[in-house]
Amino acid sequence: MAWQSKLIGRLVNELTKMPGVGRKTAQRLTYFLLKAPEGYVENLARLLNEVKQHVSPCRECGNLTEGEQCGVCADDTRNRRLICVVEEPADLTLVERTGEFNGVYHVLMGVISPLEGIGPDQLRMAELVNRVQTHQAVEVIVATDPDVEGDTTAYYIAKLLSPLGVKVTRIARGLPVGGDLDFADEVTLAQAIAGRQEIGK
Amino acid sequence: MFASQIHLKNFRNYRETTVTAPPGLILVVGPNGAGKTNLLEAVHFLALGRSFRTNRDRDLVRLGEDALSVRATVQSACGEQLFALDYGAAGKVAAVNDETIPRLIDYVGTLAVVAFGPDDLALAKGEPAVRRRFLDVWLGQESREYLYTLQRYYAVLRSRNALLARAAPRAEMEPYDHELVAAGATLTFFRAGAASGLAAAAAAAYGELAPEDEDFVVEYDPAVPCDGDEEEIGRAFERKLEEGRGAEERRRQTLVGPHRDDLRLAVKGCDARRFASEGQQRTAALSLRVAQFRLLKKTRGDPPLLLLDDVASELDAGRQRRLADVVAGAEQIFFTATTPPAGIEPDAKIRISEGQIEASG
Numbered sequence: 001m002a003w004q005s006k007l008i009g010r011l012v013n014e015l016t017k018m019p020g021v022g023r024k025t026a027q028r029l030t031y032f033l034l035k036a037p038e039g040y041v042e043n044l045a046r047l048l049n050e051v052k053q054h055v056s057p058c059r060e061c062g063n064l065t066e067g068e069q070c071g072v073c074a075d076d077t078r079n080r081r082l083i084c085v086v087e088e089p090a091d092l093t094l095v096e097r098t099g100e101f102n103g104v105y106h107v108l109m110g111v112i113s114p115l116e117g118i119g120p121d122q123l124r125m126a127e128l129v130n131r132v133q134t135h136q137a138v139e140v141i142v143a144t145d146p147d148v149e150g151d152t153t154a155y156y157i158a159k160l161l162s163p164l165g166v167k168v169t170r171i172a173r174g175l176p177v178g179g180d181l182d183f184a185d186e187v188t189l190a191q192a193i194a195g196r197q198e199i200g201k
Numbered sequence: 202m203f204a205s206q207i208h209l210k211n212f213r214n215y216r217e218t219t220v221t222a223p224p225g226l227i228l229v230v231g232p233n234g235a236g237k238t239n240l241l242e243a244v245h246f247l248a249l250g251r252s253f254r255t256n257r258d259r260d261l262v263r264l265g266e267d268a269l270s271v272r273a274t275v276q277s278a279c280g281e282q283l284f285a286l287d288y289g290a291a292g293k294v295a296a297v298n299d300e301t302i303p304r305l306i307d308y309v310g311t312l313a314v315v316a317f318g319p320d321d322l323a324l325a326k327g328e329p330a331v332r333r334r335f336l337d338v339w340l341g342q343e344s345r346e347y348l349y350t351l352q353r354y355y356a357v358l359r360s361r362n363a364l365l366a367r368a369a370p371r372a373e374m375e376p377y378d379h380e381l382v383a384a385g386a387t388l389t390f391f392r393a394g395a396a397s398g399l400a401a402a403a404a405a406a407y408g409e410l411a412p413e414d415e416d417f418v419v420e421y422d423p424a425v426p427c428d429g430d431e432e433e434i435g436r437a438f439e440r441k442l443e444e445g446r447g448a449e450e451r452r453r454q455t456l457v458g459p460h461r462d463d464l465r466l467a468v469k470g471c472d473a474r475r476f477a478s479e480g481q482q483r484t485a486a487l488s489l490r491v492a493q494f495r496l497l498k499k500t501r502g503d504p505p506l507l508l509l510d511d512v513a514s515e516l517d518a519g520r521q522r523r524l525a526d527v528v529a530g531a532e533q534i535f536f537t538a539t540t541p542p543a544g545i546e547p548d549a550k551i552r553i554s555e556g557q558i559e560a561s562g
Contacts, residue, residue: 112376114363119373148356152376159375185307186345 008034060131062107062124064089072096072104079103080135085128085142085157087111087150095143103141106131111149112156120156128157132166139167146173202277202312202503203533204244210270211263212246213239214556222533224276225548226525229537235553237537241316241508244535247271247286248314248506249338250293250305258288275312277503284312306352310342313505315494317487317512324489325473325482329463336464339493340395343500347391354384358455365453378442381458386435388459389427393434395496396421396464402492403485410491410523411484415469419489424461483515491527498530507534513545514538521545 008030015026033041057063058070065071072078072092082103086092092105108123132140142157144150158168174192175184184192203224209215214236229237238254242261245253252261262269268289275282285296286308294301295308302308323331341348361377400419407417421427425438441457442449449456466473468481477485498504507528513521513536525545528534536547552559 112373114360114369114373114377119369148353148360148380152357152360152380155376155379156373159372185304185349187349190346 057107057109061092061105062089062109062127063092063105077102081138083128083131083135083137083140085140085144087144087153091143103139106140108144108153111144111153113149120160123153125157125160129160129164132161132164137166139169141169141171143171146171202275202506204273204275204506205281206274207240207244208270208272209240209243211266212243212261212269212271213263215239215243216263216556218556218558220551220558222535222551223549224533226534226536226545227549227551228545228547229535229551229553230539231553231559233539234555236556237553238318238510239556240551240553241510241535241537243271244273244506245314245316245508247273247284248310248312249342250286250295250309253316253318253508253510254320258293261288273312306348307345309348310345313342313497313501313503314508315490315497315505316508316510317490318508318510319512319515321486321490321512322479322483322515324486325466325477329461332464333460333462335489335493336392336395336462339399339497340391342497342505343395344391347388350384350387350391354381354388354459357381357384358458358460362454365449365455368450368453378439381455382435382438382442385425385438385458386431389423389425389434389438389462390431392459392462393421393423393427398496399489399492402495403488406488406491406495406527407484409527410487410520411481412519412523415481417473417485417488418465418467418470420465420467422463422465424457424459484520487512487516487520487524494528495530504530504532507531509534509536511537511539514540 011030011033012023012026015021015029016023021029033044054066055064058065058073059068060073061070063070063072067074079102083106084092084095084101084103085106085108086095087108087110089107092107095101095105106124106128108125108128110118110123112118112120112123128140131137140157140161142154144153154170161168172195173188174195175181175188181189204222207220207222208218209220210217220240229240231237242252242254245251246261252258255261268287270285270287272283272285275284283296283298285299287294293305295305296302297308297311324335337351341351357377357380361374361381364374364377396419403419404417407415425434425441427434428437438458445456466485468477468485471477473482473485494505494507509528512524516524522545536545
């Protein structure tokens with residue numbers, strides 16, 4: 001394509017390697033960057049470099065952080081005997097935003113997925129066993145997604161930890177708050193009924 | 202319910218066309234290759250998100266195009282509803298009354314449909330997979346929980362087979378055994394419960410279609426014993442997995458479970474697949490479809506749309522007439538034929554040539 005700048009072609013090509021970015025989006029981003037005001041691209045490039053250089057997994061939980069330890073693990077008021085297992089750092093952010101959880105996290109960096117060739121060895125399972133032992137954890141809450149991969153990973157963790165005598169729980173599934181029963185799919189509704197709770201106790 | 206208007210865009214040989222249709226029996230006529238079956242296939246695709254002819258959605262898109270769209274205005278007891286299903290680069294996207302349904306599985310079967318086709322002979326003659334598909338297409342429209350469980354079962358099965366293929370250690374297999382048993386027991390329990398209703402309805406339909414005094418027996422033939430409740434089935438499934446572990450490790454695939462289920466069909470006490478005449482097999486297959494239609498009509502409280510693709514040509518005049526009586530409970534029937542069948546008076550005619558609707562009404 002002689003009419004197109006080779007450099008633009010290369011940038012578009014690099015951008016399409018990013019998750020969720022197709023050719024059209026990559027082109028839009030490219031033209032945005034070309035038209036961006038003075039300094040924007042330089043700052044962005046510097047930021048990307050800094051992020052890549054300074055951000056790394058927390059040595060305790062695997063959350064992404066600029067230091068050796070993430071903010072949660074560095075916080076002395078957190079209950080280290082309560083561990084919430086999540087798939088990705090982004091999931092940790094979600095649970096943390098609820099303000100309901102005072103334990104610590106463990107980021108698996110994925111889920112078991114035989115079809116994608118991801119087994120327990122590629123995830124941070126050994127580290128989890130280690131932490132449960134060293135901190136004498138009383139409960140591990142598994143907050144992986146409620147799909148086949150998330151559920152089988154949760155089951156694997158429960159079996160893995162059962163010799164250690166720690167309680168392993170799974171987050172409940174049910175109806176969204178403020179939602180209408182009308183909008184719930186039948187299976188979610190059925191599970192919400194199965195997991196019903198007594199009122200006024 | 203009935204579809205008062207159907208709109209196709211880039212579906213098979215149709216560029217863009219709109220069909221209006223009254224309730225009743227609609228005869229779709231035209232030369233071979235004009236697109237009669239394609240019109241019925243589009244309605245099936247709109248209702249169930251899949252063709253009755255192929256598993257490759259890509260084949261449904263008109264040559265040289267990259268996206269298709271099927272829409273229909275449907276009149277039912279709930280009033281008028283607009284169903285739409287698009288397929289393209291973003292996969293299949295469904296909408297009801299212009300509101301997009303985020304997950305296809307929450308949409309599939311909202312519109313109920315039963316299709317009779319020339320390939321139905323395989324129901325009586327073919328491999329077990331054909332009868333399993335029959336069960337799934339039927340029960341998936343009876344219950345959305347069935348559909349979810351089916352999807353989950355096959356997702357677990359694919360993963361479990363991937364683990365067996367690379368001889369994964371026991372600890373890695375265990376979660377998949379657990380999930381396979383859970384979903385498999387639900388499916389088996391569901392199929393077992395539905396089978397008696399199917400047997401009665403299919404036997405009745407056979408009696409109406411065949412004047413000869415022949416009995417037709419349909420029996421569920423599950424891979425896992427289906428006596429007792431879901432938990433008992435689950436335990437039986439676990440035992441089967443345990444017994445077959447050695448064989449599974451040698452063959453490197455899951456050898457037991459509802460993906461190996463079948464229906465046993467018998468005419469006059471003999472296995473229909475091996476000993477029935479082709480006429481008997483055809484009547485048996487037709488009876489299963491009629492049963493599917495009547496059972497869906499009963500559970501859903503509204504007759505499904507009926508699609509009869511080139512069915513009449515395979516039947517003698519007597520069976521054609523009786524089939525027309527049998528399906529009289531439908532509110533709308535699309536019926537393709539190269540020549541108008543004897544003894545059937547249509548309420549409307551749609552004439553098609555080369556992907557064009559020439560006349561309807």
